[in-house]
Amino acid sequence: MDSIDLEKLLTKVEKPARYIGQEWNMIKKSDYNYRFALCFPDVYEIGMSHMGSRILYHTINMLDGVYCERCYTPWTDMEKALRDADLPLYTMETKSPLKDFDIVGFSLLYEMCYTNILTMLDLSGIPFLAKDRSESDPILLAGGPCTVNPEPVADIFDVICIGDGEELDNEVILMARQCKKEGLNKKETLRRLASIEGVYIPSLYNVHTENGKYLETVPAQEGVPARVSRRILKDIDSAPYIGNQVVPNMSIIHDRVAVEVMRGCSRGCRFCQAGYIYRPVRERNEETLLKQAHDLVACTGYDEVSLLSLSTGDYSHLKTLLPKIIDSMLEKRVSVSLPSLRIDSDLREELEKMQSIRKGGLTFAPEAGTQRLRDVINKNVTEEDLLRAVRDAFEAGWAGVKLYFMIGLPTETDEDIQGIADLARKVSQCYYSVPKEKRGQGFRLTVSASTFVPKPWTAFQWCGQCTLDEIRRKQQVLRTAMKGVRGAELHCHPSMLSVLEAVFSRGDRRLTSVLIDAYRNGCRFDSWAEHFKPEEWENAFEKNGLTMDEYAYRQRALEETLPWSVIDAVVTDSYLKHEWKKALEGKTTKDCREGCNGCFGEKCENYCSISKR
Amino acid sequence: MDALVKNVRIIAAFQKDKDISYISHLDVQRTLQRAFRRADLPLAYTNGYNPHPKLSFATALATGFSSAAEFVDIEFEREIEPDIFLERVNEMLPCGIHFVKAFVADSSLDTLSKLLSSAKYSISFNWEGEVSKTQVEEALQTIMTSTEVVVSKKTKSGIKPTNIRPDILEAHVVDLADESFGIELTGKLTAAGGLRIETFLNALYEKIGVSGFASVHRSGMYFIGSDLLPRLS
Numbered sequence: 001m002d003s004i005d006l007e008k009l010l011t012k013v014e015k016p017a018r019y020i021g022q023e024w025n026m027i028k029k030s031d032y033n034y035r036f037a038l039c040f041p042d043v044y045e046i047g048m049s050h051m052g053s054r055i056l057y058h059t060i061n062m063l064d065g066v067y068c069e070r071c072y073t074p075w076t077d078m079e080k081a082l083r084d085a086d087l088p089l090y091t092m093e094t095k096s097p098l099k100d101f102d103i104v105g106f107s108l109l110y111e112m113c114y115t116n117i118l119t120m121l122d123l124s125g126i127p128f129l130a131k132d133r134s135e136s137d138p139i140l141l142a143g144g145p146c147t148v149n150p151e152p153v154a155d156i157f158d159v160i161c162i163g164d165g166e167e168l169d170n171e172v173i174l175m176a177r178q179c180k181k182e183g184l185n186k187k188e189t190l191r192r193l194a195s196i197e198g199v200y201i202p203s204l205y206n207v208h209t210e211n212g213k214y215l216e217t218v219p220a221q222e223g224v225p226a227r228v229s230r231r232i233l234k235d236i237d238s239a240p241y242i243g244n245q246v247v248p249n250m251s252i253i254h255d256r257v258a259v260e261v262m263r264g265c266s267r268g269c270r271f272c273q274a275g276y277i278y279r280p281v282r283e284r285n286e287e288t289l290l291k292q293a294h295d296l297v298a299c300t301g302y303d304e305v306s307l308l309s310l311s312t313g314d315y316s317h318l319k320t321l322l323p324k325i326i327d328s329m330l331e332k333r334v335s336v337s338l339p340s341l342r343i344d345s346d347l348r349e350e351l352e353k354m355q356s357i358r359k360g361g362l363t364f365a366p367e368a369g370t371q372r373l374r375d376v377i378n379k380n381v382t383e384e385d386l387l388r389a390v391r392d393a394f395e396a397g398w399a400g401v402k403l404y405f406m407i408g409l410p411t412e413t414d415e416d417i418q419g420i421a422d423l424a425r426k427v428s429q430c431y432y433s434v435p436k437e438k439r440g441q442g443f444r445l446t447v448s449a450s451t452f453v454p455k456p457w458t459a460f461q462w463c464g465q466c467t468l469d470e471i472r473r474k475q476q477v478l479r480t481a482m483k484g485v486r487g488a489e490l491h492c493h494p495s496m497l498s499v500l501e502a503v504f505s506r507g508d509r510r511l512t513s514v515l516i517d518a519y520r521n522g523c524r525f526d527s528w529a530e531h532f533k534p535e536e537w538e539n540a541f542e543k544n545g546l547t548m549d550e551y552a553y554r555q556r557a558l559e560e561t562l563p564w565s566v567i568d569a570v571v572t573d574s575y576l577k578h579e580w581k582k583a584l585e586g587k588t589t590k591d592c593r594e595g596c597n598g599c600f601g602e603k604c605e606n607y608c609s610i611s612k613r
Numbered sequence: 614m615d616a617l618v619k620n621v622r623i624i625a626a627f628q629k630d631k632d633i634s635y636i637s638h639l640d641v642q643r644t645l646q647r648a649f650r651r652a653d654l655p656l657a658y659t660n661g662y663n664p665h666p667k668l669s670f671a672t673a674l675a676t677g678f679s680s681a682a683e684f685v686d687i688e689f690e691r692e693i694e695p696d697i698f699l700e701r702v703n704e705m706l707p708c709g710i711h712f713v714k715a716f717v718a719d720s721s722l723d724t725l726s727k728l729l730s731s732a733k734y735s736i737s738f739n740w741e742g743e744v745s746k747t748q749v750e751e752a753l754q755t756i757m758t759s760t761e762v763v764v765s766k767k768t769k770s771g772i773k774p775t776n777i778r779p780d781i782l783e784a785h786v787v788d789l790a791d792e793s794f795g796i797e798l799t800g801k802l803t804a805a806g807g808l809r810i811e812t813f814l815n816a817l818y819e820k821i822g823v824s825g826f827a828s829v830h831r832s833g834m835y836f837i838g839s840d841l842l843p844r845l846s
Contacts, residue, residue, distance in 0.1 A: 249644060251639070301646070332650075
């Protein structure tokens with residue numbers, strides 16, 4: 001792109017630093033024969049905060065002769081500026097249009113960013129549907145957690161990578177490059193890529209329906225796997241991490257060094273998709289983490305290190321790692337943060353140490369208000385755990401606590417809603433019971449109640465979502481119950497967004513045309529309240545003869561074939577059914593570190609080290 | 614902190630090229646702090662819960678402007694040679710930001726923002742219509758010979774007519790390398806305020822009757838009260 005063209009665009013938009021690249025540690029290459037565009041369907045400051053993209057940026061660029069460049073969704077002002085100037089969307093590194101790349105890959109982190117994929121394709125002159133694209137168009141690839149049900153976007157992508165990407169993506173890229181060298185066309189290339197474990201090629205499957213109702217997905221040719229198995233990176237400790245982390249020129253959401261202490265979570269919360277689809281738990285060694293943290297701080301200049309995972313409090317060596325890492329960072333004035341602390345983590349001493357450098361808020365997620373409901377969702381945390389943890393925090397000088405809950409969980413009654421307020425009241429009382437000279441000043445208790453969205457590959461994948469009207473009523477019950485809780489602030493917003501999220505989470509291929517129509521109606525950045533246009537989404541559903549209700553609210557039968565059954569997320573169908581039955585009986589399942597629960601069935605032996613203990 | 618340990622003060626100037634000019638003043642601050650940390654320089658930190666390096670700028674640079682010399686005042690815990698500082702920090706800066714000079718300053722010297730008096734700018738244009746060099750020369754002449762150039766300025770209490778003429782110290786047309794022409798402008802710039810380039814350009818466009826897209830480069834910054842800092846001759 002011409003620098004004067006770019007300059008004119010940048011004067012018209014807010015936060016122009018989103019669009020200039022040039023960051024410290026940005027990878028520069030001049031000798032390459034294959035190009036990969038790593039696209040994130042959200043704005044720069046969100047995309048740049050995503051750890052998975054950082055990993056792939058590093059691992060793909062480790063390949064000789066392959067140049068991986070980054071691209072993000074332009075904010076609406078930049079989208080308009082590009083359209084007005086008739087200029088294509090471009091990558092950060094070489095300012096090249098996406099059409100110039102061999103592969104354009106998207107990370108699908110949440111369903112509500114799907115319209116942003118279309119914005120990026122549209123601004124690049126790339127047709128939305130795989131069947132409409134020509135040989136000269138790039139291969140379109142998708143990866144990330146949403147691909148465990150890829151069906152709503154299956155007609156858009158040529159290749160969908162299921163599971164851990166660090167080995168899988170490179171295998172795909174190398175094979176695709178080989179195909180290009182051999183002069184194979186796209187169809188032949190895709191056919192060959194289908195042989196890689198974890199690769200789903202939607203065009204090689206037929207979807208059977210009856211009166212518009214989904215029946216099954218079957219291979220359209222011989223030699224295509226009936227089910228695509230999720231890729232699992234077995235040895236995370238020796239796997240490459242993120243190399244030299246790119247340091248943005250502007251403030252981003254997670255503006256710090258993040259080391260991934262482990263992947264997966266052993267708790268088995270029944271609502272949590274991440275808990276199921278990142279199994280098994282794989283930890284990095286303490287020494288590896290200390291070295292990574294040290295190297296990353298040195299090469300970035302950041303003053304904060306975050307220990308990242310789904311549940312860092314469960315990391316086996318946390319008790320020894322934390323003091324070591326805090327001490328090693330103290331001299332450099334680097335603070336250490338834990339983004340996801342379990343309520344039952346016994347870390348009082350470390351909490352006090354962390355506070356001596358910098359003080360932030362503490363977040364706890366009891367998820368449900370009563371023990372009964374917490375047993376249903378298998379959130380194995382008790383009221384005593386929570387109150388002990390907050391007391392420790394208050395006594396260590398913390399004054400800000402956030403509590404996360406969900407509303408609309410299966411089997412929930414008004415008693416459970418009342419329980420949320422009761423718990424909040426007890427936390428508040430706990431703060432005021434700590435002597436004034438001991439506790440921190442300015443008590444803030446934030447209670448946040450989001451709407452439960454049933455997700456595929458969880459024990460609740462068959463559940464009908466609680467209707468929006470019922471959610472509104474429950475929120476009113478909560479608001480009333482929360483009155484008089486000292487220092488508490490309640491955040492709960494009824495939103496069609498959670499209904500739409502439920503629709504796309506468990507949707508099928510019919511939704512692709514709805515998505516395209518919604519985009520044409522102006523839907524963009526749907527997860528941003530200021531941009532969300534529920535009425536345009538409704539119009540798009542109506543135009544396609546579909547309703548959101550049938551996708552979101554319908555209770556699926558256990559015998560039904562679900563649209564994502566073409567994917568094998570390794571956790572077995574029978575295990576999920578068993579968990580669902582136990583949920584209804586209010587029976588909990590133990591943390592799998594205490595012994596294998598057999599969630600992988602026959603595959604336990606091969607994939608999970610816990611099962612061998 | 615040990616009262617006997619005296620912090621060392623270095624005043625340094627960096628250039629900000631066009632291609633990185635779209636990062637804001639706050640972003641530049643963060644970028645410099647991180648570069649200093651990567652270079653492992655013995656920065657002095659403020660006390661308190663959120664210690665941050667002691668770093669103060671003469672003034673901010675508008676997002677989108679490039680500059681030949683932005684002045685910054687940095688405190689270190691112990692002595693560091695200005696040349697070593699330059700060498701080490703320049704290795705650690707992203708493309709487009711580069712320190713050009715540095716010297717040790719006495720602790721008694723006032724802050725840069727208090728000493729700042731004026732700045733010089735080179736401005737090139739992409740005109741929206743046909744504009745001749747003579748037209749611009751005449752417009753500048755009119756501005757420079759008037760005692761008042763009144764523009765409407767947005768303030769907290771609404772739009773207010775303001776005379777910007779006293780803030781314009783010097784302005785003339787210059788020939789540029791690509792056979793076009795631009796403007797060299799010197800304006801007052803102090804902690805209390807000074808000439809806003811946008812305001813000046815709007816006044817100029819109004820006089821000419823044609824608007825343009827201006828590319829602004831701060832070519833110099835001038836101070837009072839110290840021989841170490843550049844003065845307006």
